[in-house]
Amino acid sequence: MTSDHAASVTSDHAVDIDRHVRIYITVFVALMALTIITVAISRLHLPIPIAVTVALLVAIIKGSLVACYFMHLISEKKLIYAVLVVTAVFFAALLALPALTTSNGYWIHGIHG
Amino acid sequence: MEIPYTVQVRRDTGLTNGKIGIWLFLASEVMLFGALFASYILIRTGSQSWPRGDTILNVPLATLNTIVLISSSVTMVMAWASLMRRRFGTFRIYMGGTILLGFVFLVVKFFEYSHKFESGLFPSTNNFLAIYFTLTGLHGLHVIGGMAVNAYFWGPGAKLWKTNPEWFTNRVEHSGLFWHFVDLVWIFLFPTLYLL
Numbered sequence: 001m002t003s004d005h006a007a008s009v010t011s012d013h014a015v016d017i018d019r020h021v022r023i024y025i026t027v028f029v030a031l032m033a034l035t036i037i038t039v040a041i042s043r044l045h046l047p048i049p050i051a052v053t054v055a056l057l058v059a060i061i062k063g064s065l066v067a068c069y070f071m072h073l074i075s076e077k078k079l080i081y082a083v084l085v086v087t088a089v090f091f092a093a094l095l096a097l098p099a100l101t102t103s104n105g106y107w108i109h110g111i112h113g
Numbered sequence: 114m115e116i117p118y119t120v121q122v123r124r125d126t127g128l129t130n131g132k133i134g135i136w137l138f139l140a141s142e143v144m145l146f147g148a149l150f151a152s153y154i155l156i157r158t159g160s161q162s163w164p165r166g167d168t169i170l171n172v173p174l175a176t177l178n179t180i181v182l183i184s185s186s187v188t189m190v191m192a193w194a195s196l197m198r199r200r201f202g203t204f205r206i207y208m209g210g211t212i213l214l215g216f217v218f219l220v221v222k223f224f225e226y227s228h229k230f231e232s233g234l235f236p237s238t239n240n241f242l243a244i245y246f247t248l249t250g251l252h253g254l255h256v257i258g259g260m261a262v263n264a265y266f267w268g269p270g271a272k273l274w275k276t277n278p279e280w281f282t283n284r285v286e287h288s289g290l291f292w293h294f295v296d297l298v299w300i301f302l303f304p305t306l307y308l309l
Binding site: 013024025062 | 128133137140143147148151152154155158176179183186194197289296300304308309
C-alpha cells in the first residue's frame with residue numbers, strides 16, 4: 001500500500017466515523033423526544049387497549065432506533081439476522097402462549113380436565 | 114496459544130468469533146426477559162383488577178432513569194467511535210461517562226426501592242409489585258454486570274489497547290452491544306410497568 005493510498009483510506013475511515021457520530025446524535029435526540037411523547041400520552045389516560053397499543057408502538061420505534069443504529073443492526077451480516085429471526089420466532093411463541101390462554105381458556109381448563 | 118478470529122473475520126461467518134458470541138448470548142437474554150414478559154401478560158390478563166403503574170410507582174424518577182440510560186447508550190457508542198478514531202483519551206472520557214450514568218441509574222433505583230419498602234410495599238404484597246421487583250431487579254443486575262465489564266475495559270483491561278488496538282476495539286464494541294441491550298429492555302419496561 002502506498003503512503004498516499006494509506007492516507008486516503010484513513011481519511012475515508014475518519015469521514016465514515018464522523019457520519020456515524022452525526023447519526024448517533026440524531027438518534028439520541030429522537031429517543032429523548034419519543035420518551036417525552038410516551039409520558040405525555042400516558043397523561044391522556046386513554047382506554048387501556050389504545051394506551052397499550054400506543055405505548056408499545058412508541059417503544060418499538062425507540063427499540064428499533066437503538067437496535068438499528070447503536071447496535072449497528074442496519075448494516076449487519078446475514079448470520080446475525082438469521083440468529084435474530086430464530087429468536088424472534090421463539091419470542092413471539094412465548095408471548096403467544098398467554099394470549100392463547102386468555103382467549104379460549106384451553107390451556108388452563110385443558111390442564112385440569 | 115493465540116485465540117483465532119478475534120480481529121480477523123472468519124471466512125464462513127463473515128464475523129469475528131466475539132461478535133457472533135455476543136449476539137448468541139443476547140438471543141438467550143431475549144428469551145429470558147421474554148419469559149418474564151409472557152408471565153406478566155398471563156398474570157395481568159388473568160387478574161380481575163390491575164392497578165395503573167403510575168398510581169403506585171414514581172413516573173418522574175423512572176422518566177429520569179430512562180433519560181439517564183439512553184444517554185449512557187450514546188456515551189457508550191461514542192466510546193467505541195473514539196477507539197475507531199484512535200483517540201484513546203476520548204474513549205476513556207466517554208466510557209467513564211457510561212459507567213457514571215449506570216451508577217446514577219442504580220442510585221435512582223435505590224431511592225425508588227427504598228421508598229417502596231418504607232411504605233410497606235414488598236414483592237410479596239401483590240402480583241403487580243412481585244412483577245415490578247422481579248423485572249426491574251433482574252434488569253438492575255444486568256446494569257451492574259454491564260458496569261463491571263465496562264469498568265474493566267476502562268481500567269485494567271485497557272492495557273490491551275497498547276498491544277492490540279483492533280482486538281480491544283472489538284471487545285468494547287461487544288460490551289457496548291450488551292449495554293445497548295440493557296437500554297433496549299428498559300425502553301420496554303418503562304411504559305409497561307410505569308405507564309399502563
